[in-house]
Amino acid sequence: MSAPLLSVTGLTMRFGGLVAVDGVNLTAETNKITALIGPNGAGKTTIFNCLTGFYKPTSGELILNRPDHAPVSLQSLPGYQVSRHGVVRTFQNIRLFPRMTVLENLLVAQHVGLMRKAAFGVAGLIGLKGWRAAEKEAIDRARFWIERLDLTSVADEEAGNLSYGVQRRVEIARAMNTNPLLLCLDEPAAGLNPKETGVLGELLQGIREQFGIGILLIEHDMGLVMGISDRIHVVEYGRKIAEGTPEEIRSDERVIKAYLGEPDEEELPAIVAEDVAGQEGGRA
Numbered sequence: 485m486s487a488p489l490l491s492v493t494g495l496t497m498r499f500g501g502l503v504a505v506d507g508v509n510l511t512a513e514t515n516k517i518t519a520l521i522g523p524n525g526a527g528k529t530t531i532f533n534c535l536t537g538f539y540k541p542t543s544g545e546l547i548l549n550r551p552d553h554a555p556v557s558l559q560s561l562p563g564y565q566v567s568r569h570g571v572v573r574t575f576q577n578i579r580l581f582p583r584m585t586v587l588e589n590l591l592v593a594q595h596v597g598l599m600r601k602a603a604f605g606v607a608g609l610i611g612l613k614g615w616r617a618a619e620k621e622a623i624d625r626a627r628f629w630i631e632r633l634d635l636t637s638v639a640d641e642e643a644g645n646l647s648y649g650v651q652r653r654v655e656i657a658r659a660m661n662t663n664p665l666l667l668c669l670d671e672p673a674a675g676l677n678p679k680e681t682g683v684l685g686e687l688l689q690g691i692r693e694q695f696g697i698g699i700l701l702i703e704h705d706m707g708l709v710m711g712i713s714d715r716i717h718v719v720e721y722g723r724k725i726a727e728g729t730p731e732e733i734r735s736d737e738r739v740i741k742a743y744l745g746e747p748d749e750e751e752l753p754a755i756v757a758e759d760v761a762g763q764e765g766g767r768a
């Protein structure tokens with residue numbers, strides 16, 4: 485059996501006295517959607533921040549097994565190099581360039597690769613053939629993702645003028661446009677209506693099937709998570725409390741308790757409560 489695309493072992497992240505992530509193990513695989521769920525403040529985004537180079541973990545290992553490449557220790561890379569190895573992310577709060585068009589947002593994402601091919605400007609300035617080919621390739625790739633994510637009609641519009649649901653698709657197009665191995669999505673359905681969430685689910689399933697990448701998904705929309713995930717990891721107070729298929733997670737006692745808390749004393753239905761209050765009033 486080949487090693488998983490991503491293997492996280494003993495990941496711990498402390499902020500002063502607060503242990504936001506505490507010895508978490510998880511894996512994500514190519515051609516699979518892996519969800520990371522848990523109540524607010526459980527440590528999910530902190531795990532993403534460690535994975536994508538925004539935070540240096542206090543301890544633990546994050547290994548990316550790239551095909552035809554030695555395993556990469558993500559935790560020891562400077563942040564800007566993580567995406568070069570194929571780990572890209574979107575954010576809970578959309579971070580597009582609002583005054584740039586959709587196409588420009590996608591081209592900017594390819595800027596570093598393009599600059600490298602242009603010998604950081606020189607080849608581009610003198611219009612060398614290699615540079616022109618690289619530029620055409622970048623535009624073709626951006627066009628491909630614009631079409632694939634159904635954004636053709638808004639390709640020349642400023643990203644900031646688009647609806648929230650469309651901006652979420654632009655973010656995914658921008659991430660895919662960099663040829664990732666692992667796409668990390670932080671609450672992609674936040675702010676979407678049910679129809680847009682349905683479209684997003686189909687889109688992610690299509691990407692999983694066609695492009696040979698792994699998807700790691702933080703999401704609170706349980707309908708989406710249960711509908712599209714191959715495997716789910718559940719965290720609570722920084723610790724992993726469960727892992728399994730959607731069916732296994734749905735019926736896991738610890739997960740139900742983490743989300744719903746201990747059952748309160750049963751509340752009376754409103755109509756009965758009114759009745760009781762009336763009777764008590766009559767007796768007074």
Ligand SMILES: Nc1ncnc2c1ncn2[C@@H]1O[C@H](COP(=O)(O)OP(=O)(O)OP(=O)(O)O)[C@@H](O)[C@H]1O
Pocket residue numbers: 499502504522523524525526527528529530531
């Ligand atoms: N930079 C930071 N400095 C101090 N504490 C932090 C920092 N980032 C996160 N935390 C704390 O770590 C804990 C986990 O936060 P995190 O944002 O990872 O949770 P989450 O599961 O993503 O929550 P949500 O679902 O609400 O987005 C919280 O108690 C949070 O306040």
